[in-house]
Amino acid sequence: MITRLVDDENVEVTFLTFDSVVKIVVQKETSYTEIDGKRASRKQFPLQNTFSLIVHKTQGSTLPHVTISIDENIFAEGLAYVALSRAGSLENLRILKFDFSQIKCSSSVLLEYERLKKVNRDGLRALS
Numbered sequence: 001m002i003t004r005l006v007d008d009e010n011v012e013v014t015f016l017t018f019d020s021v022v023k024i025v026v027q028k029e030t031s032y033t034e035i036d037g038k039r040a041s042r043k044q045f046p047l048q049n050t051f052s053l054i055v056h057k058t059q060g061s062t063l064p065h066v067t068i069s070i071d072e073n074i075f076a077e078g079l080a081y082v083a084l085s086r087a088g089s090l091e092n093l094r095i096l097k098f099d100f101s102q103i104k105c106s107s108s109v110l111l112e113y114e115r116l117k118k119v120n121r122d123g124l125r126a127l128s
């Protein structure tokens with residue numbers, strides 16, 4: 001978040017982390033190009049808009065970059081799976097915190113998993 005205009009060339013940007021509040025000064029950058037044979041320049045702050053979404057809003061979507069914490073905020077069954085599976089690849093997934101005890105699964109899913117393990121072990125005759 002831009003928190004202060006220092007001067008015409010600098011802004012203060014504030015980031016929240018798990019441990020603290022980090023403030024840095026970002027300076028405008030100049031890029032040069034040629035348009036129709038004429039030299040042109042552009043000055044801008046090297047900042048990019050970002051946003052966040054709740055896991056429920058992302059269901060069914062593939063996102064270009066995913067950053068997630070599997071922590072006490074994972075409150076529902078299957079929520080960790082939905083969050084982790086929004087990234088199109090492992091390269092696009094960043095896990096800030098992973099607390100295995102926060103992964104929740106319904107008892108019916110666990111029963112089905114055990115049934116499938118038995119079928120795999122004993123063959124399809126185990127179903128009859």
